[in-house]
Amino acid sequence: MPAEELGVLIKSAQAVLNQRMDEALRPLGLTVSQYACLQNLLDEPGITGSELARRTFVSRQSANVLLQGLERRGLIERSDDPGPRRERAIALTAEAKQLVATARDEVAAVVTRMTAPLDGARLRTLLSELAACRDALLQND
Amino acid sequence: MPAEELGVLIKSAQAVLNQRMDEALRPLGLTVSQYACLQNLLDEPGITGSELARRTFVSRQSANVLLQGLERRGLIERSDDPGPRRERAIALTAEAKQLVATARDEVAAVVTRMTAPLDGARLRTLLSELAACRDALLQND
DNA sequence: GACCAAGTGTCAAACTGTTGACATGACGAG
């Protein structure tokens, strides 16, 4: 059974992808974590810090220090009056929107290169099969 | 183009897989990194520390502190007289071989659960397509 | 209304991993 390979395969793919994304984003002064943060905030404005942590697969404490850095750099702004559950709405500045736009292009180039050996149909099957595997582990028994 | 999803899909699959493996290995007193280390040493005995680092996708310094912990715990032994390139051969103790055997079963159960929704043919296509994507990024330009 | 569970934000300590640097030994080109 070749199923054992899938684990290391996922790990190796994630490792090299992360490395290439880091190389692509470094000239922009962004880490991969920071880019993921900004990208999620662009897709879903006004998102909360904890929700952001869930989407980037880190603890909410770690997301918080990330947000502090982005705030100090003038890329995001957090409202001082908290909302319903003590949450502070997060907004991207105009500078950040422009930065994440170019960053998105850089990342898209990496992903395009990664998916180059696959035609449209194969890419779709890869996406659905890999998602099925992930979801099989997501059920909390 | 749905290609953009592949990145986060790989990341999420790796995250949940790592979490499930951690849950499975914690009762044995092993972290995922430690298991990966022992597993590689079982597959390829006498491997060098730097080679081990490459296979587990970490720096050789990080692999070294991992090996120090395993050595202190009596799971591996490193020869004191270095070989051709100052390398120290690493060997698993009998206790480690038994531990990694049961750990391998635990991990296999997780992977089996992950690949449950796929039949043999689909699993093979997933493996080859994902490997193709990874290899597309491995070419250093 | 009182109370308790759940969600959020934040701080401090601990851990894991990386980067940078250095010493050592092997190998090949000149």
Next chain:
DNA sequence: CTCGTCATGTCAACAGTTTGACACTTGGTC
């Protein structure tokens, strides 16, 4: 032979992340 290159092992400093803890707010339950 000598020197430059490369690979290994190891140390120290550093950054990033997690774990544990606490305060605050909301919402449902009794």
